[in-house]
Amino acid sequence: MSLLIVGTMAFDALETPFGKVDRIIGGSATYAAYSASNFTKPVKQVSIIGGDFPIEEITLLEERGVEFEGVEVVPDGKSFFWSGRYHMDMNTRDSLITDLNVLAQFNPTIPESYQDCDFVMLGNLAPEVQMSVIRQLHKKPKLIIMDTMNFWMSIALDDLKKAIGMVDLLLVNDSEARELTGEYSLVKAAKKIQAMGPKYLIIKKGEHGALLFYEDKIFSAPALPLEDVFDPTGAGDTFAGGFIGYLARTNNVSFENMKAAVIMGSALASFCVEKFGPDRLKEITPVDIENRVNEFIELISFNIA
Amino acid sequence: MSLLIVGTMAFDALETPFGKVDRIIGGSATYAAYSASNFTKPVKQVSIIGGDFPIEEITLLEERGVEFEGVEVVPDGKSFFWSGRYHMDMNTRDSLITDLNVLAQFNPTIPESYQDCDFVMLGNLAPEVQMSVIRQLHKKPKLIIMDTMNFWMSIALDDLKKAIGMVDLLLVNDSEARELTGEYSLVKAAKKIQAMGPKYLIIKKGEHGALLFYEDKIFSAPALPLEDVFDPTGAGDTFAGGFIGYLARTNNVSFENMKAAVIMGSALASFCVEKFGPDRLKEITPVDIENRVNEFIELISFNIA
Numbered sequence: 001m002s003l004l005i006v007g008t009m010a011f012d013a014l015e016t017p018f019g020k021v022d023r024i025i026g027g028s029a030t031y032a033a034y035s036a037s038n039f040t041k042p043v044k045q046v047s048i049i050g051g052d053f054p055i056e057e058i059t060l061l062e063e064r065g066v067e068f069e070g071v072e073v074v075p076d077g078k079s080f081f082w083s084g085r086y087h088m089d090m091n092t093r094d095s096l097i098t099d100l101n102v103l104a105q106f107n108p109t110i111p112e113s114y115q116d117c118d119f120v121m122l123g124n125l126a127p128e129v130q131m132s133v134i135r136q137l138h139k140k141p142k143l144i145i146m147d148t149m150n151f152w153m154s155i156a157l158d159d160l161k162k163a164i165g166m167v168d169l170l171l172v173n174d175s176e177a178r179e180l181t182g183e184y185s186l187v188k189a190a191k192k193i194q195a196m197g198p199k200y201l202i203i204k205k206g207e208h209g210a211l212l213f214y215e216d217k218i219f220s221a222p223a224l225p226l227e228d229v230f231d232p233t234g235a236g237d238t239f240a241g242g243f244i245g246y247l248a249r250t251n252n253v254s255f256e257n258m259k260a261a262v263i264m265g266s267a268l269a270s271f272c273v274e275k276f277g278p279d280r281l282k283e284i285t286p287v288d289i290e291n292r293v294n295e296f297i298e299l300i301s302f303n304i305a
Numbered sequence: 306m307s308l309l310i311v312g313t314m315a316f317d318a319l320e321t322p323f324g325k326v327d328r329i330i331g332g333s334a335t336y337a338a339y340s341a342s343n344f345t346k347p348v349k350q351v352s353i354i355g356g357d358f359p360i361e362e363i364t365l366l367e368e369r370g371v372e373f374e375g376v377e378v379v380p381d382g383k384s385f386f387w388s389g390r391y392h393m394d395m396n397t398r399d400s401l402i403t404d405l406n407v408l409a410q411f412n413p414t415i416p417e418s419y420q421d422c423d424f425v426m427l428g429n430l431a432p433e434v435q436m437s438v439i440r441q442l443h444k445k446p447k448l449i450i451m452d453t454m455n456f457w458m459s460i461a462l463d464d465l466k467k468a469i470g471m472v473d474l475l476l477v478n479d480s481e482a483r484e485l486t487g488e489y490s491l492v493k494a495a496k497k498i499q500a501m502g503p504k505y506l507i508i509k510k511g512e513h514g515a516l517l518f519y520e521d522k523i524f525s526a527p528a529l530p531l532e533d534v535f536d537p538t539g540a541g542d543t544f545a546g547g548f549i550g551y552l553a554r555t556n557n558v559s560f561e562n563m564k565a566a567v568i569m570g571s572a573l574a575s576f577c578v579e580k581f582g583p584d585r586l587k588e589i590t591p592v593d594i595e596n597r598v599n600e601f602i603e604l605i606s607f608n609i610a
Contacts, residue, residue: 088489089489184394185532186530187531187532188532188533207491208510208513208514209513209525209527211530218530219605219607220514220604220605221605221607222514222605225492225516225525226490226492227490227492228490228493229490256608257610259606259607259608260608260609262607263607263609299524299525300524300525300605301564302524302561302564302565302568303561303564304568304598305555305557305562305565
């Protein structure tokens, strides 16, 4: 089934305890597209880029089945740029520079050819932009998932809550779930978020895995214990892309199938952090993914005698 | 198979965001014995108590198959007392009072009747006391497991490393693993700890579950997501007691069986935190444990289509 992804396509400058890169490809929609395209085609991308965005990167994505009709190019504009430095624990980071550039004028138009998408991923963006995408859809998709971040809780909480009320599944990390609800217990936080609208909720816990909530059921997915997390940038978007890409391929939005999708997303995210930027995602093959999924199965399997 | 447990039997005063208790039963060996006795008998206890330790508590434990020949009673002494206050996250706490009392003179003698124990749990104690217990054993047990805490890393690191070198399995939490090795990555920390001697290592991650390491294999156990962690005191000792109690019952120290034992320990720990002190552990039945284990299985089960 076809998949619509809206989000940023950008440049990042990153500093981790393992090294530094000045200007590499990034953005939520970039990571999500690299990840989702392992499972489903076409991926109908919605984003905005400047004339500085490398044509080779677009070609690479097109070869993977990513469509660009919904990507606005501002020839004399600059692409969104973010620069950050990770702390030793790799779970916290400082934003050093955030240059919105063309993103400041992002007001996406959904092309007619995208209206057949049954699966929609709203990457982290201003909630009003996320809502505008939903409002432009002629028919209700099978599944709309939405990512966000604490920044929007600070400056656009009312809009954020409206947007959350319009989606089927929300993705947040544990600290965001706590901030959004004022509840320390993730189980209580999940109940409050589900009461805002989404039937499904995924709470991402970084090196501790992820929790999927549906009604009063919970699925706990581990993260693969890694020797080194080289660069966590984009891991959340890669997770989301793998998750919804797998759902689109299997065309099944049951809770049972979502559990498998969480494992797929986790597997893709575990590749993402092995190199800077989306580099590792460009290399992996279906066999790599299958082997990685088997590592997840091995990691949690046990038998009671 | 019979099990030897050495550790503290004590009084605790606790303050959590949910309430406060002034003087309840505590101690690593108390929690471990309540937990292990769900699986195996006898549990041969080694500890030291003052004349103030309640006889009803001893009777309760004896009814569960816990033997007291190795518990020294100092009639005119006071039992070890600890008082602590938990922070909102329940993962961190401040020690308010630590009165060693009779624990200051703890120099355990292992009774002849305990020499048949094939399974040995060394609760958190001074490493020299832990080593003294091992040295008193006439034959090598099937499995010696050892708990410790960051306090001993600060004041007795050399002794601690010697003790670690004498056991088959070390239990630490994630921050202790990092402190002991200077490695942030738990995979790297585990390799360094395994190089110190123990073939097996369990890293406890509180609300994020636990990791079991053996050779280059890892097993990841979830924690049950709970609405409220009422009182985390003793959860680690309860985990350890359930873990080794299950191994003693099944008399099987393979990595495969240890995975099941980690789930048993996790299930017992998930009960422990539901009430103050060991209260909840006194109530639970074999059916409660079976149901809880099934919740763990449900929590992590998935199928890839």
